[in-house]
Amino acid sequence: MEMKKTDNNNYDLAAYFYDSLSHLYSGFQILACKAYQINHIKAGDTVLYAGAGGGDDAILAAKKGAEVTVVELSINMLNKSKKKIEKAGVADKITLIHGDVFQHTDRQYDVVAANFFLNVFDTQTMPVMAKHLSGLLRDGGLFMIADFGPRRGNALMRLLQQGYYGAALLTFALIAKNPLHQIYDYQTQFEALCLQTKNVEDFGLFGKGPRWYRVLIAEKTA
Numbered sequence: 001m002e003m004k005k006t007d008n009n010n011y012d013l014a015a016y017f018y019d020s021l022s023h024l025y026s027g028f029q030i031l032a033c034k035a036y037q038i039n040h041i042k043a044g045d046t047v048l049y050a051g052a053g054g055g056d057d058a059i060l061a062a063k064k065g066a067e068v069t070v071v072e073l074s075i076n077m078l079n080k081s082k083k084k085i086e087k088a089g090v091a092d093k094i095t096l097i098h099g100d101v102f103q104h105t106d107r108q109y110d111v112v113a114a115n116f117f118l119n120v121f122d123t124q125t126m127p128v129m130a131k132h133l134s135g136l137l138r139d140g141g142l143f144m145i146a147d148f149g150p151r152r153g154n155a156l157m158r159l160l161q162q163g164y165y166g167a168a169l170l171t172f173a174l175i176a177k178n179p180l181h182q183i184y185d186y187q188t189q190f191e192a193l194c195l196q197t198k199n200v201e202d203f204g205l206f207g208k209g210p211r212w213y214r215v216l217i218a219e220k221t222a
């Protein structure tokens with residue numbers, strides 16, 4: 001497995017407003033995507049959240065009875081999630097690791113979740129990270145992604161979707177030095193990694209709006 005060190009620890013500033021901004025920007029649909037994934041996690045599953053940010057998804061999984069590991073590069077993000085985890089009373093179910101998930105190699109999981117995570121990497125690094133995460137899954141394990149969905153609809157809707165995505169892209173390019181790129185097609189990544197797609201669920205902006213958020217769940221076949 002190719003290892004690659006990344007220097008994207010620029011979410012320290014974003015940690016102060018990231019959760020509130022994402023709820024506002026998506027009308028709580030980012031949270032809805034994460035809550036949907038929990039239906040596919042069983043009590044006792046070992047679950048890795050790569051770049052978990054505020055950790056809402058990790059808390060939901062721990063409440064379901066999963067044994068959760070969070071690997072997060074930004075110390076401010078990690079501290080934020082630590083406070084929420086303690087408040088939720090699930091600290092005994094979650095191991096917090098401050099570090100680069102590229103350096104996290106020592107075990108395999110039943111579930112690996114990359115929520116709004118792979119999009120912080122440039123077009124060359126993203127497939128390498130996807131491959132690394134897939135290597136952290138046991139055979140039969142599930143790879144879960146929640147992120148921006150592919151462009152869809154007529155020309156006007158595609159333009160609006162591009163503008164919506166572009167606003168987030170530019171904001172985090174400025175604040176967190178994220179690279180500029182088009183919306184990634186993660187299903188193609190799954191195919192390249194021989195992961196079998198099991199579920200594709202789209203979520204509408206503010207619940208009832210255009211379906212611009214997507215959850216993908218794929219199984220690692222032996």
Ligand SMILES: C[S@@+](CC[C@H](N)C(=O)[O-])C[C@H]1O[C@@H](n2cnc3c(N)ncnc32)[C@H](O)[C@@H]1O
Pocket residue numbers: 006008009010011012022050051052053054055071072073074077099100101102114115116117120
């Ligand atoms: C866009 S945020 C997404 C946060 C969260 N998963 C969510 O859904 O809201 C990306 C997160 O990944 C973290 N991150 C970036 N590169 C990382 C790496 N190599 N290893 C671990 N975390 C990383 C950032 O610090 C940031 O908190």
